[in-house]
Amino acid sequence: MSDTVLITGSSSGYGEATAKLFAARGWNVVATMRNPADGKALAALKNVIVNRLDVQDRKSIDLAITEGIDRFGRIDAVVNNAGYGLLSVFEAAPREAIQKNFDVNVLGAMDVMRAILPHFRANRSGTIIVMSTAAGAVGVAGESLYCASKFALEGFSEAVSYELEGLGIKIKIIEPGSAPGTGFTARAQRERAGFVIPDDYKAFTRHAAQLYAEILRSADSGAIDKVVESIFAAATDGTDQLRYVPNEDARQVLAARRDSSEEAYMALMRNFNRPQLETAK
DSSP states (O other): OOOEEEESSTTSHHHHHHHHHHHHTTOEEEEEESOGGGGHHHHTSTTEEEEEOOTTOHHHHHHHHHHHHHHHSOOOEEEEOOOOOOOSOGGGSOHHHHHHHHIIIIIIHHHHHHHHHHHHHHHTOEEEEEEOOGGGTSOOTTOHHHHHHHHHHHHHHHHHHHHHGGGTEEEEEEOOOOOTTSSHHHHHHHHTTTOOOOGGGHHHHHHHHHHHHHHHHTSOTTHHHHHHHHHHHHHHSOSOOOEEOOSHHHHHHHHHHHSSOHHHHHHHHHHHHHHHHHHHO
16 A cells, blocks of 8 residues: 655645655655645646645644545655745744745644644654754744744754654654745745834845745756655655755755854854945944
8 A cells, every 4th residue: 555645735846746746656645735725736736636625724634644544545745734934034024924934834744743643643653754954953044033932843854753752653844945937935925924023123124035036046956856756755764864954055054053063153144244234234
C-alpha cells in the first residue's frame, strides 16, 4: 500500500508543487486548502483528494485528517506548509495583523500537529515536515514580524522533536531561501495594505524594498523545485536530520549565522544594513 501525505496550503506555491511531486512518485496525497475549488487541477490527479482545511478552524483540521484516513487507510506524513509573510516595520503593524500572522504561522501549525499526533502515536510512526525559512533563524530587515513567527515555529519544532523521537515520530524543518513564483510577495503586500508607516522609517523602507527586490532578481529560477525535492527527501530519507536547507542563498546566510562567531555575524549584518541606517539619520 502506498504511503500517504497530507499537505496544508496546497492551492499554490510550495504546497501545490509538493502535492504534484508526491503524487508523481506514487504517494497518496491529501491536498488541503481553505477553498477546495482552487484545487481542481490537483483533484484530477491519480490518488489525490482535495479537502478543505483552514488552519484557523480546528474542526476543519480534524475533518480533513479523518477524511484522509478514511480514504487511504492511514497518513504517514504531514507537510505543515500553510502560512504567509507579514513584511513591515514593527511599529506600523496593528496588533490585529500580528495576531493573525501568529494564528496562521504558529498556532495553526501547532493545531495541525496536535490533531495528527494521536494517529501517529497509535502507529508508532509518522513524519511532520515544517515549512520554515532562512528568516526563521536570521533576523531580516523589514521582516521582524514574519521572523518572529518563524523563529517561534522553529524553536517549537526543535523542542517537540525531542518529545516525539521515542515514539517513532520525526520532525523535519525546511529552511528555503527566496523563491519567485510562490505568491509570497503578493500575499505579503495584501496583508500590509493600509499600514501607516511613520515618516522616520521612510528611508529605511525604501532601502529594504530595494534589497528585497535584488534578492528576488538574483534568486535561483529552479528554487521551487529544489525546495519540494528537499521536502520529499525529508519524508523519505529515514534519517534523524532535523533541518534541510535547499537553496544556495539560504545556505550562505545560515552559514554566516551558524558557522561564524557572534561578532563576525553581527558585523556582517550591521554592515549590510548600514546604508539605510545612515540615510535615516
